[in-house]
Amino acid sequence: MQDIHQKLHKWYSINGRKELPWRNSEDPYHIYLSEIMLQQTQVKTVLERYYFPFLKKFPTLKSLANASLDEVLKSWEGLGYYTRAKNLHKCAQLTAPKLPKSYESLLALPGIGKNTASAICAFAYKQKRAVMEANVRRILCRIHALDDPSSDLLIEYAEALLDEENPYDYNQAMMDIGSMVCTVKNPQCEICPFLSMCQAHELACYDFPLKKKKSIPLKHENIVVELCEGRVKLIQREGRFLHGLWGFSASENPRGTKIGEVRHQYTHFKLEVSVYLKSVSAHKEGEAFSKDEIETLALSTVDKKILKLLTSHL
Numbered sequence: 001m002q003d004i005h006q007k008l009h010k011w012y013s014i015n016g017r018k019e020l021p022w023r024n025s026e027d028p029y030h031i032y033l034s035e036i037m038l039q040q041t042q043v044k045t046v047l048e049r050y051y052f053p054f055l056k057k058f059p060t061l062k063s064l065a066n067a068s069l070d071e072v073l074k075s076w077e078g079l080g081y082y083t084r085a086k087n088l089h090k091c092a093q094l095t096a097p098k099l100p101k102s103y104e105s106l107l108a109l110p111g112i113g114k115n116t117a118s119a120i121c122a123f124a125y126k127q128k129r130a131v132m133e134a135n136v137r138r139i140l141c142r143i144h145a146l147d148d149p150s151s152d153l154l155i156e157y158a159e160a161l162l163d164e165e166n167p168y169d170y171n172q173a174m175m176d177i178g179s180m181v182c183t184v185k186n187p188q189c190e191i192c193p194f195l196s197m198c199q200a201h202e203l204a205c206y207d208f209p210l211k212k213k214k215s216i217p218l219k220h221e222n223i224v225v226e227l228c229e230g231r232v233k234l235i236q237r238e239g240r241f242l243h244g245l246w247g248f249s250a251s252e253n254p255r256g257t258k259i260g261e262v263r264h265q266y267t268h269f270k271l272e273v274s275v276y277l278k279s280v281s282a283h284k285e286g287e288a289f290s291k292d293e294i295e296t297l298a299l300s301t302v303d304k305k306i307l308k309l310l311t312s313h314l
């Protein structure tokens with residue numbers, strides 16, 4: 001094991017993405033934020049559009065706790081998976097000014113699962129914990145030729161491989177190798193520190209873990225936009241999906257003039273929306289907004305697409 005740890009350490013010291021801002025921060029809140037943002041989202045998107053503006057607006061856990069959910073969702077707008085933002089806000093309210101240090105206490109917080117708790121312990125508090133995320137999972141599955149391992153088995157393999165002398169660099173190296181070398185397509189085995197011990201490479205078969213083919217259902221919705229003197233009716237969503245975001249309401253029996261369609265793909269389904277425009281003589285107070293007012297509200301990507309379609313009518 002010492003040999004592979006030396007190889008990993010050498011690889012990381014030459015190739016590791018040590019410049020990533022959350023790797024240069026000692027602040028557990030910054031590290032926690034990066035872990036949450038990076039779930040389901042690429043490093044490039046987080047780095048270029050979300051991480052710095054979010055921290056500028058909410059520089060501490062306490063400032064996040066004191067903000068309104070609307071403000072937090074506005075800063076999350078476009079990043080998707082809005083439950084992450086709601087849980088982040090809730091966690092801040094439960095723990096500010098400091099996140100707890102123990103794995104168990106972190107795990108008890110909303111939106112913090114085993115992987116995130118391990119990552120916070122490993123990166124923020126330098127504890128001896130093996131981080132498990134999609135890239136690390138792929139490496140372990142390929143090294144051991146695992147088709148569909150249970151999460152317990154993967155953790156067992158990850159802990160057996162962990163460099164207890166230098167867990168921080170070990171975990172960062174694993175994540176970087178997964179995203180830069182042991183990529184989903186065309187892994188670069190010849191430069192990989194695991195080359196001599198990798199079963200996938202020996203088999204010349206890289207389909208580990210096995211991909212389950214999912215068919216993505218298509219859903220259709222009708223949206224009726226009610227317009228009065230340039231002001232548009234919006235609702236603030238209450239259900240679990242997109243909770244807290246503002247948007248247009250769906251209708252089973254649309255009335256008005258059809259002005260177009262918008263499409264969007266979520267992880268589990270595709271959505272096709274027919275958009276209708278209906279002029280009304282008045283809106284109830286507080287339910288309709290001008291174009292400038294809408295700019296200050298947090299809208300989902302689909303609702304933003306509908307808004308774009310409406311531009312010529314406002």
Ligand code: SF4
Nearest residue numbers: 182187189192195198
């Ligand atoms: S040797 Fe190839 S398949 Fe195996 S872990 Fe390295 S890059 Fe991935």
